[in-house]
Amino acid sequence: MEFLADNSMYVTLIIASLILVGLLLYLVRIDARLRKLERER
Amino acid sequence: MGNGAGQSKPVAGQIVASLLRQTLAVARKDFQSELRTRHALNSLAMFVVITVSVMAFSIGTERITSGIAAALIWVSMFFTAVTGLGRSFIGEEERGTGFLLRLTVPPGPTYAGKLLVNLALSLASNAMLGLMFIAMIRGAEVKAPGSFLVVVLLSSAGFAGAMTIIAALIARAGSKGALYPVLSFPAILPLIVLGVDLLRRSMSGIGIAAMADDLLLLGVYSIAIMLAGYLLFDLIWRE
Amino acid sequence: MKGLLIGGATVLGIVLGFWPAGLMKPKPAWWRWLAITTLAATVLLGLGVPTGGDFRSAIRTTMGRGDAAPLPVYASVVEIHPDSSAVLRDMTDTAVTVYGAAPIIANAGAGKGDRVILGISFNRGRKVFVARRHLFTNPLFTLPLIPGLEERARNIYFHVPCAWLVQVAWFIACCYALLSIRKRRVEDDVRASAAAALGAVFCVLATLTGAIWAKFNWGEFWNWDPRQTAIFVVMVIYGAYFALRSAIQNHEQRARVSAVYLLLMLIPVVFFLFIYPRMVDGLHPGAGSLESQPLDSATMRPATPPVPGRSSAPPSGQAPPSGQAAAPEKKDAGPILSSDPDALNPIKQVIFSLSFFSFSLLFFWILNVSVRLSLLERRREITGAAAVSGAPGPIAEDIVRPS
Numbered sequence: 279m280e281f282l283a284d285n286s287m288y289v290t291l292i293i294a295s296l297i298l299v300g301l302l303l304y305l306v307r308i309d310a311r312l313r314k315l316e317r318e319r
Numbered sequence: 320m321g322n323g324a325g326q327s328k329p330v331a332g333q334i335v336a337s338l339l340r341q342t343l344a345v346a347r348k349d350f351q352s353e354l355r356t357r358h359a360l361n362s363l364a365m366f367v368v369i370t371v372s373v374m375a376f377s378i379g380t381e382r383i384t385s386g387i388a389a390a391l392i393w394v395s396m397f398f399t400a401v402t403g404l405g406r407s408f409i410g411e412e413e414r415g416t417g418f419l420l421r422l423t424v425p426p427g428p429t430y431a432g433k434l435l436v437n438l439a440l441s442l443a444s445n446a447m448l449g450l451m452f453i454a455m456i457r458g459a460e461v462k463a464p465g466s467f468l469v470v471v472l473l474s475s476a477g478f479a480g481a482m483t484i485i486a487a488l489i490a491r492a493g494s495k496g497a498l499y500p501v502l503s504f505p506a507i508l509p510l511i512v513l514g515v516d517l518l519r520r521s522m523s524g525i526g527i528a529a530m531a532d533d534l535l536l537l538g539v540y541s542i543a544i545m546l547a548g549y550l551l552f553d554l555i556w557r558e
Numbered sequence: 559m560k561g562l563l564i565g566g567a568t569v570l571g572i573v574l575g576f577w578p579a580g581l582m583k584p585k586p587a588w589w590r591w592l593a594i595t596t597l598a599a600t601v602l603l604g605l606g607v608p609t610g611g612d613f614r615s616a617i618r619t620t621m622g623r624g625d626a627a628p629l630p631v632y633a634s635v636v637e638i639h640p641d642s643s644a645v646l647r648d649m650t651d652t653a654v655t656v657y658g659a660a661p662i663i664a665n666a667g668a669g670k671g672d673r674v675i676l677g678i679s680f681n682r683g684r685k686v687f688v689a690r691r692h693l694f695t696n697p698l699f700t701l702p703l704i705p706g707l708e709e710r711a712r713n714i715y716f717h718v719p720c721a722w723l724v725q726v727a728w729f730i731a732c733c734y735a736l737l738s739i740r741k742r743r744v745e746d747d748v749r750a751s752a753a754a755a756l757g758a759v760f761c762v763l764a765t766l767t768g769a770i771w772a773k774f775n776w777g778e779f780w781n782w783d784p785r786q787t788a789i790f791v792v793m794v795i796y797g798a799y800f801a802l803r804s805a806i807q808n809h810e811q812r813a814r815v816s817a818v819y820l821l822l823m824l825i826p827v828v829f830f831l832f833i834y835p836r837m838v839d840g841l842h843p844g845a846g847s848l849e850s851q852p853l854d855s856a857t858m859r860p861a862t863p864p865v866p867g868r869s870s871a872p873p874s875g876q877a878p879p880s881g882q883a884a885a886p887e888k889k890d891a892g893p894i895l896s897s898d899p900d901a902l903n904p905i906k907q908v909i910f911s912l913s914f915f916s917f918s919l920l921f922f923w924i925l926n927v928s929v930r931l932s933l934l935e936r937r938r939e940i941t942g943a944a945a946v947s948g949a950p951g952p953i954a955e956d957i958v959r960p961s
Binding site: 484485488491492493498501502504505506508509512533536540543544547548551554555 | 739787791794795797798801802805806807811814815817818819821822823824825826829830833834837
């Protein structure tokens with residue numbers, strides 16, 4: 279915490295990567311749905 | 320049966336009178352069937368008694384501040400509303416009388432009638448809750464009874480408005496009981512945000528005039544949710 | 559001018575979300591390339607353009623903490639002394655002697671006349687500036703150093719577009735909910751629910767990123783600031799919406815009931831977005847309504863970066879954290895505190911508009927894909943049901959061809 283408070287760039291990096299990871303997880307979910315659809319075909 | 324107001328271009332006054340009559344008929348029907356069994360009324364009253372007793376025993380001999388008293392009253396009001404006020408439409412669906420109601424009464428008066436019943440139930444249970452809190456819990460004193468009454472009145476109206484339309488939604492969802500608190504919480508949260516503070520202030524002796532703005536906001540929100548319910552009810556009630 | 563830039567980028571992002579191919583057909587290749595390049599540019603510029611302040615903001619920012627953390631100061635080298643100190647002139651034309659700067663500048667291969675960004679700390683005991691490290695030589699662009707925010711100021715390129723897209727998603731979902739009630743088309747229900755699902759994702763992201771940011775600027779992860787309350791309510795509504803949807807099996811019934819619920823929830827949402835922020839003091843800057851967001855964010859105001867100086871006392875009444883003490887600003891001071899925002903930050907405006915634009919495109923891309931996928935699933939469900947019942951209906955015949 280102390281380190282992050284002094285090196286504010288890492289807070290920004292955490293936030294940016296959090297958004298990236300969140301959207302990636304959503305992408306993975308969409309991909310799983312699509313694969314399920316393709317398997318049934 | 321036709322729907323009353325259609326045939327020969329009646330005057331506006333007549334339409335209003337007919338709608339009002341239908342509204343009261345729906346409300347009277349519900350009241351009568353309620354008085355026959357007293358199921359909802361009894362269970363609501365028992366719920367209030369039990370809630371206040373649980374609070375009283377949990378608090379013990381502690382003397383609480385008016386802020387905490389107001390918060391506890393609101394917690395009880397919320398759960399009383401979400402458990403007790405949802406019966407109106409589910410009863411119709413369970414008894415299979417929903418479609419009869421749909422045939423004989425247009426949606427507007429149906430909604431208004433149910434709203435009236437819920438308003439009465441909500442007012443009764445909240446008044447009982449307030450009285451029992453004052454009687455049973457040390458520290459829950461009301462220094463400005465007038466404003467306390469107005470706050471309880473307006474929040475009851477808000478509860479009734481939110482719960483009526485949400486009950487209609489849930490009746491459509493196949494009456495899933497667990498959905499009540501989930502669906503109604505966002506609609507009731509503005510009431511809580513406004514109401515807890517208003518209740519606290521009324522308990523610590525602030526009059527109606529001094530908090531007129533927030534009271535107005537509470538009233539406007541209650542009316543807005545009722546109106547929205549009225550407009551939307553049409554869409555889910557029809558087959 | 560700046561309002562035009564950011565407002566234009568916001569509007570253009572939404573227009574491009576709908577215009578070529580709508581939500582149900584694949585987007586053309588140029589559209590996807592535009593999304594990728596602008597998003598890459600946002601990330602590169604948003605994280606890459608170096609921050610460089612002036613000496614005054616460096617003093618102000620180091621006030622609340624020890625000497626350990628150096629701050630980036632952007633200055634040109636005027637003179638290099640043999641005693642390892644150097645005279646640097648910052649953007650406000652303040653020339654200052656910085657100790658220990660000469661070898662650092664020389665090591666970086668820079669010299670007299672070059673513009674450098676050095677990590678500089680202010681020694682309050684001896685009242686001198688000491689250079690710690692070299693950060694950049696002759697940068698093309700710099701971002702201003704905002705006391706109390708520092709590098710966290712970059713969050714407006716990531717957190718704020720997310721929060722904005724929550725509202726866009728909400729609006730789209732409500733529009734299609736209304737349409738699905740009016741026209742009773744399956745496609746409208748699919749679009750409404752897909753927009754709501756994606757809105758929920760962005761809602762979670764905006765909440766999490768906001769909470770982390772709040773920890774470092776307001777001292778707590780969660781403060782029940784009006785905007786935090788509003789996004790919390792929106793999140794609960796999304797949860798309730800999907801709980802309601804999963805409780806109803808009949809498709810048509812589900813479409814209608816959930817659409818009505820979404821429209822009913824407009825009332826609490828309007829309350830929390832427009833009325834509640836006026837009732838209580840907020841921590842977010844520009845605690846006005848959201849309607850002015852795209853225009854006013856020229857000054858980064860409704861764009862909602864937390865301003866440290868704004869709340870002199872956090873809601874719970876505890877002592878402000880170290881970063882917060884650094885900016886004893888006037889209450890109405892905007893987020894760009896360092897100096898005249900008009901003259902200083904065109905680059906900031908550009909990156910900010912770019913971020914709104916690119917995040918909007920990304921949002922609509924994902925929305926487009928998930929709408930198309932949901933439509934396929936819906937169609938498959940119908941044919942599956944028909945196959946089970948043994949009597950393919952007219953729709954099923956259309957899709958299930960003998961292969």
